[in-house]
Amino acid sequence: MDIILILFLILLLIGILILSARLFVWVSKDRKRIRTFCVLLLAGFFAQGINHFFFNNMSFIQSEVYPDLFLVKHPEKERSAILRQAIQEKIKQHMNMGFPNGKKLAYQKENSIFFYAYNKAFPFSVFQDEGTAYFIKHEEDLGGFVTEELGMYSRYKLAEFHYFPCNDNVTQYCGELEYFDENGVITSERLYNLAPAIKTSKDVDVRLDADPLQTAFAVKNEKQFLEEFPASFEQFQNIFGWDEHTQKPKKLSNESYAYIDYFFDLISREEYKPYEAKVIDIAKNGTWQAGAANHFQDKIIQYIKEKQQHSFIDTLGFKEARAVLFFIFDGPHPQFDQVFAHALNNEKMHILYDLFANEFALKQGDLIDEAASNKLSDNILISSVIRALDIAPPTIKTNLIAIKTNPQNTNEAIVIIPEIADEGEQYFDLNSHIILANYQTGEITHKFFESSKTNKWVSDAIELKEINIDTAPYRMDEDVRAFGVRVRYSGMSRVNPYTGETLSLFIKSDTELKKVLNAYPVLEAVGQWDGNCSGEFKDTESTLLMSGQTSNGFFDIKIRSRITTTINKVNTNGECDALETEAFDVKKLKFDGAEYKLLH
Numbered sequence: 001m002d003i004i005l006i007l008f009l010i011l012l013l014i015g016i017l018i019l020s021a022r023l024f025v026w027v028s029k030d031r032k033r034i035r036t037f038c039v040l041l042l043a044g045f046f047a048q049g050i051n052h053f054f055f056n057n058m059s060f061i062q063s064e065v066y067p068d069l070f071l072v073k074h075p076e077k078e079r080s081a082i083l084r085q086a087i088q089e090k091i092k093q094h095m096n097m098g099f100p101n102g103k104k105l106a107y108q109k110e111n112s113i114f115f116y117a118y119n120k121a122f123p124f125s126v127f128q129d130e131g132t133a134y135f136i137k138h139e140e141d142l143g144g145f146v147t148e149e150l151g152m153y154s155r156y157k158l159a160e161f162h163y164f165p166c167n168d169n170v171t172q173y174c175g176e177l178e179y180f181d182e183n184g185v186i187t188s189e190r191l192y193n194l195a196p197a198i199k200t201s202k203d204v205d206v207r208l209d210a211d212p213l214q215t216a217f218a219v220k221n222e223k224q225f226l227e228e229f230p231a232s233f234e235q236f237q238n239i240f241g242w243d244e245h246t247q248k249p250k251k252l253s254n255e256s257y258a259y260i261d262y263f264f265d266l267i268s269r270e271e272y273k274p275y276e277a278k279v280i281d282i283a284k285n286g287t288w289q290a291g292a293a294n295h296f297q298d299k300i301i302q303y304i305k306e307k308q309q310h311s312f313i314d315t316l317g318f319k320e321a322r323a324v325l326f327f328i329f330d331g332p333h334p335q336f337d338q339v340f341a342h343a344l345n346n347e348k349m350h351i352l353y354d355l356f357a358n359e360f361a362l363k364q365g366d367l368i369d370e371a372a373s374n375k376l377s378d379n380i381l382i383s384s385v386i387r388a389l390d391i392a393p394p395t396i397k398t399n400l401i402a403i404k405t406n407p408q409n410t411n412e413a414i415v416i417i418p419e420i421a422d423e424g425e426q427y428f429d430l431n432s433h434i435i436l437a438n439y440q441t442g443e444i445t446h447k448f449f450e451s452s453k454t455n456k457w458v459s460d461a462i463e464l465k466e467i468n469i470d471t472a473p474y475r476m477d478e479d480v481r482a483f484g485v486r487v488r489y490s491g492m493s494r495v496n497p498y499t500g501e502t503l504s505l506f507i508k509s510d511t512e513l514k515k516v517l518n519a520y521p522v523l524e525a526v527g528q529w530d531g532n533c534s535g536e537f538k539d540t541e542s543t544l545l546m547s548g549q550t551s552n553g554f555f556d557i558k559i560r561s562r563i564t565t566t567i568n569k570v571n572t573n574g575e576c577d578a579l580e581t582e583a584f585d586v587k588k589l590k591f592d593g594a595e596y597k598l599l600h
Contacts, residue, residue, distance in 0.1 A: 058083070060090055061118060063136050067102035069150070070094075071118040071132055072158055084179060087115055087159050088191065095163070095173060095194050103139060105150055111425045115159040116150070132156050149531070151493045155182045163194065164424050176424070213239065214252065217259060222266055226275045229263050233286040233293075233327075240292035242398070249291075254394050254423075256292035264299050268307065276312065279303075284320055286327035290383060291393040300328050305340065314345045322351050329355065332383040333442070376442055378403050378413075384442030385415050385435055395420045397430060404469040408481055411439050414469050416485060421452040430457040430464070434485060434506060434513055448506060448513035456519050457487065462498060465490045474505055475546050476554045476591075482507045482516060488523075497537075499525040503544070505596070516554070517589070517596045520544075529568065533576035537566040547588075554591035556599075561585040 028034065063069040070090060075083050091113055105114070120133035132153050141148040163175030178188040216225035230236040240256035242249055252259060266272050267279070279300060286293060304312055313321055325348070329335070341352045376384070382403060386393060402416040417433040429452035436446035457464060470484030482505040491498030501523035506513045522542045529535020542561040549556045563583045571577045589596040 058086060060086075061136060065103055065137065065139055066105055066135065068094075068113045069105065069135060070113070070115050071136065072115055073118040075117050075158060080179075083158070088177070090115075091161050091175075091177070091191065092194060105140065111163050113161040113163070114150075114157075115161075116153060117156040117158055119153065119156050149493075149495060152495055154180075154184075154496075161191070162424050162427065163191075213259075217262065222272070225262065226266055226272060226278075229259075229275075229278060231278050231281045233282050233284075236282050236286075236296070237289070237293070241289060242291060249394065253292060256394055257295050257392060260292065260296055260299055264303050268303070279312075280316065280320070280324060283327040284323040286330075288327075288330035288332070290386070290398075294331070294393060297328055297331070301337070301340065308343075310340075310343045310345075313348050316348075318347070318351070321348050322355070325352050326355055332380040376439055381413055381437060381439065381442055382415060382417075385437050385444060386417060388442070388444050389417065389433060389435075389447075391417065391419055391433075397428065400430070400464070400467045402467050402469050404471060405439075406436065406483065407471050412445070413437050413439050414471070414483055416467055416469065418457065418467060427460040428458075428464075430459075431455070432457055432485075436508070436513065446508055446511055446513045448515065450515070456502070459489075461493075462489045462491050462500070464488075470503065473546075474544070476507060476516070477550070480507055480554075486522070487519070495529060495531050495535075497525070497527045499523065515595065516591065517557075520559075520589075520596075533568050533570050535568050537568075539564045539566075544589075551590040552593045554596075556591070557589040557596060559587040559589060561587070 058075055059073045061071045061073060063071070072083075072087075094113060116132045118133055119131040121131045130148055132150070134148055135150055138148070140150060157180040159177060159179050161175050161177045163173045165173060172193040174190065174192050175194065176188060177191055178185050180186060212224065213228035215221075216228055230239055237250070239250055239252050240259065242253060263278075267275050282296065283300060286296075288294060288297065304310060313324060316324060329337075329352070336352075341349050344352065382401060386396065397418040397420060400416075400418045402414075404414050406412040406414050413436070415433075415435040415437055417435065419431040419433060420428055421431045422429040431452050432448075432450045432455045434448040435444055437444050452458065457467075464487065466486075466488040468486045468488070470486050472484065474482040474484060476482055485504045485506065486501055487504075488501045489499070500521060502519040503517065503522045504515055504519050505517035506515055508514075520542075521540075522544070523540070525537070525539045527535060527537035529537070540561055540563050542559050545558045545560065547556045547558045561584065563585060565581045565583075567579045569577055569579070588599040590599050591597075
């Protein structure tokens with residue numbers, strides 16, 4: 001069928017060329033015809049100009065398949081302020097109209113709205129892409145002989161908006177609006193207090209799957225909030241905890257501290273005393289876990305001590321009191337609280353002593369099981385470091401935490417704690433905590449902190465996938481040895497794949513760590529292809545070698561890069577052939593007294 005269509009188009013083209021040639025010959029035989037033809041041609045150009053400047057008004061077309069995709073006809077590129085204002089107004093209208101169900105674009109972030117320039121291929125074209133107009137009525141086609149993916153049309157991208165409930169007012173939406181040109185993001189801005197996320201009328205309309213607890217918290221309905229607050233540890237973890245199966249936080253995990261604090265504020269008031277029972281209901285089946293459970297433990301102890309509510313425990317039966325006390329003091333390093341213990345009645349005080357002497361294997365804070373290993377496990381050491389840094393566990397990207405024994409001192413661990421500075425749907429920025437800690441005591445001996453604003457630990461369209469510790473022998477001089485931190489990134493586009501990795505080097509400096517090499521790219525793999533065969537790929541892999549020459553007291557670093565270029569083409573047999581070429585490049589880094597810089 002394709003061959004017949006192509007033959008038809010070829011014959012049609014030949015016919016058009018023959019007719020054009022005959023028309024040209026006919027016109028050229030008479031001066032009057034030539035003048036008439038020129039006048040008509042000029043009139044056509046003039047009419048086209050009038051149409052372009054006076055009748056081609058900018059307009060938005062919403063995709064019938066993807067409700068969060070808008071195509072802009074005749075975007076006012078020369079007057080970008082007009083285009084940006086129009087996009088902002090369209091965002092507000094779209095969000096005020098609700099959130100229609102529909103398909104999501106490939107690699108689309110959740111809660112996003114996209115704006116692309118309207119573009120349509122020539123009607124009789126067979127070989128070129130369809131243009132952005134294709135996505136008005138059609139879904140993306142990510143495979144097969146012809147590929148149509150919105151990511152292929154990045155040069156037509158005008159703007160992208162990511163929205164989420166505002167931090168200071170969850171009843172409203174806020175968001176980040178990015179503007180694009182052919183080369184990528186050119187500027188961005190924040191939009192605040194857009195459509196209501198939760199209406200506060202009597203008939204509450206909850207968006208983003210907000211449950212009654214979330215709604216009550218948002219509108220500060222105190223009675224409803226206490227009614228909906230979990231009544232067991234299982235419910236508590238299902239709302240505020242961490243899902244071990246999916247390795248993702250539960251729905252309200254990131255906001256758990258605010259919910260827990262609000263709960264304890266309410267039950268401290270006389271009219272809400274009956275809801276104190278929920279504390280016991282949660283605690284009696286609870287165990288320590290980082291995050292919400294740990295914070296709930298701390299709030300129970302604080303509440304009992306501040307309110308002198310030790311009778312809270314004294315009135316419980318033996319079994320229930322033991323379970324509650326176990327939860328309150330459970331943790332990686334349970335700490336015996338003598339003041340708390342002696343404020344209990346005699347029976348409950350002995351229960352607490354017994355827990356520390358047996359289950360916790362502790363007596364007034366000291367280890368009594370001398371047969372136990374004197375080296376902390378990695379998980380316990382990580383928990384100890386997080387406590388010492390005073391970082392709230394819900395603000396940590398736990399799947400990116402890294403720990404490794406320092407080969408220079410096997411009693412020392414290198415620990416990386418990535419702290420969330422900003423986060424939305426499918427993106428986040430991380431502060432970096434690089435730590436050296438004692439494996440026996442958990443004490444932090446050296447540390448380094450860098451803000452997300454300068455460390456480049458950002459995950460967006462290019463996703464931050466891994467953080468690893470490199471303990472190769474990077475010798476700065478005869479006595480000083482550095483360790484490395486490698487950060488790997490990966491792009492999400494199928495037709496424009498990307499993988500990158502950077503290396504930073506750190507050395508000890510008194511009680512701090514000093515960065516001497518900042519995020520040097522040691523791996524970069526980029527490509528552009530049609531999703532089937534034809535395309536070009538370029539991989540650059542660099543190895544760092546310490547040389548014998550020195551600059552400002554530290555050895556120079558020689559960088560040897562292998563550059564592999566692969567070109568794929570379909571041969572005459574319809575098979576995919578790959579032509580691979582390899583080249584090498586050598587650069588040098590020199591220490592300038594503060595950090596290593598590339599020698600030009």
